[in-house]
Amino acid sequence: KAGVTQTPRYLIKTRGQQVTLSCSPISGHRSVSWYQQTPGQGLQFLFEYFSETQRNKGNFPGRFSGRQFSNSRSEMNVSTLELGDSALYLCASSLRGYSGNTIYFGEGSWLTVV
Amino acid sequence: SQQGEEDPQALSIQEGENATMNCSYKTSINNLQWYRQNSGRGLVHLILIRSNEREKHSGRLRVTLDTSKKSSSLLITASRAADTASYFCATDAPFSLWETSGSRLTFGEGTQLTVNP
Numbered sequence: 634k635a636g637v638t639q640t641p642r643y644l645i646k647t648r649g650q651q652v653t654l655s656c657s658p659i660s661g662h663r664s665v666s667w668y669q670q671t672p673g674q675g676l677q678f679l680f681e682y683f684s685e686t687q688r689n690k691g692n693f694p695g696r697f698s699g700r701q702f703s704n705s706r707s708e709m710n711v712s713t714l715e716l717g718d719s720a721l722y723l724c725a726s727s728l729r730g731y732s733g734n735t736i737y738f739g740e741g742s743w744l745t746v747v
Numbered sequence: 748s749q750q751g752e753e754d755p756q757a758l759s760i761q762e763g764e765n766a767t768m769n770c771s772y773k774t775s776i777n778n779l780q781w782y783r784q785n786s787g788r789g790l791v792h793l794i795l796i797r798s799n800e801r802e803k804h805s806g807r808l809r810v811t812l813d814t815s816k817k818s819s820s821l822l823i824t825a826s827r828a829a830d831t832a833s834y835f836c837a838t839d840a841p842f843s844l845w846e847t848s849g850s851r852l853t854f855g856e857g858t859q860l861t862v863n864p
Contacts (some may be wrong), residue, residue: 637789666851676835676854716775723789725852733778733797734840736852738790 635660637739639724645745653714654742656724658705662737664688664730665707667699670721670741679722683730684706713745753836754853766823768858770836771816777839779812780852781821784833793834795822809841826862833857 638657646652658665666681666689678691682701699709705726711718721741727734754769770779778797782790794810794821795804803810809822821829839853 639789668854669850675856676837677854679852680757691851721787724805725790735792735795735796736780736837737792738782740789743787 635654636732637723637724637726637737639739641740641742642740643743643745646714647747648714648716651710652714652744653710654722654724656707656709656726656739658707658724658726659737660669662728663671663705664727664734665701665705665735666725666727667707667709668723668738670723671717671719676723679709681730688730695701703719709733711744716746718744719746720744726738751754751831753834753858755858756856757859757861759861759863760826762826762828764826764862766826766860766862768834768856768860770821770854771786771818772836772838773817774838774840774854776814779810779819779841780837781808781810781819782837784835784857786832790835811832823860827864828862831862833859833861839845 640655642700664683667679670676680699681689685701698713701707723738723741725736725738727736752771772795780795781793784790794805796812807824812819835854835857839855
C-alpha cells in the first residue's frame with residue numbers, strides 16, 4: 634500500500650510568487666491535513682480537510698489556502714510568498730481524521746523562498 | 748503554539764544502550780502519538796497511545812502515558828545507529844466548542860537522538 638505522496642519534493646520560489654503543493658493520501662484515507670515545519674516555530678498545523686471540506690484551520694494568514702478533491706487528493710497554495718515561508722511542508726492523512734486515528738505523514742515538500 | 752515540551756532536547760548515547768525521551772503537555776488530550784524524523788525527511792509514525800492507556804509496546808519501543816502528570820515517555824531499548832533521528836510527541840486534544848470535529852496534532856519541539864556506533 635503506497636504511503637502519503639507529496640510533490641514536488643523541492644522547489645525554489647521568489648518573493649511575491651505563489652506556489653501550489655500537492656498531496657495524495659493513503660488509499661482509502663479521507664482526511665488530509667497540512668503542517669509547516671521551520672527551525673524557529675517547529676511543527677505547526679495549517680489546516681485539515683475531510684470530504685472536500687475544511688474542518689480545522691491553524692493560525693496562519695489567509696495567504697495559505699488549500700483544497701481537497703473528490704478523490705481525497707489535496708493541494709495547498711501559498712500566495713505572495715515571503716522569505717519566512719521557507720519551510721518543510723508536510724501532508725498527513727488518516728482514515729477519517731477522528732481522534733484515535735493514526736496519522737501518517739508524507740516526505741514533505743521543501744520550499745525555499747529567495 | 749507548542750503544546751508539548753520534550754526533554755532532553757538532545758541525547759547522545761552508545762549503541763546498545765537504552766534511550767529515554769520525555770514529553771509534557773498542557774491540556775487534556777484524547778491521545779498522544781510519537782513520531783521519528785530523519786534529517787530532512789518526513790515523519791514516521793511510531794506509536795499511538797490513548798488517554799485511557801498507561802503503557803504500550805512496539806518492538807524495541809515502550810511508551811508510557813501519565814495523564815495525571817500530563818506527561819509521556821518513549822523508551823528505545825538496545826539502540827542502534829539507525830535510531831539516530833529526531834523524535835516528536837504529538838497530542839490530539841478534545842474538540843473545543845468553536846472547533847468542528849477532525850484531527851489536529853500539536854507537536855512538541857522534539858528530542859534529537861544520536862546513537863554512536
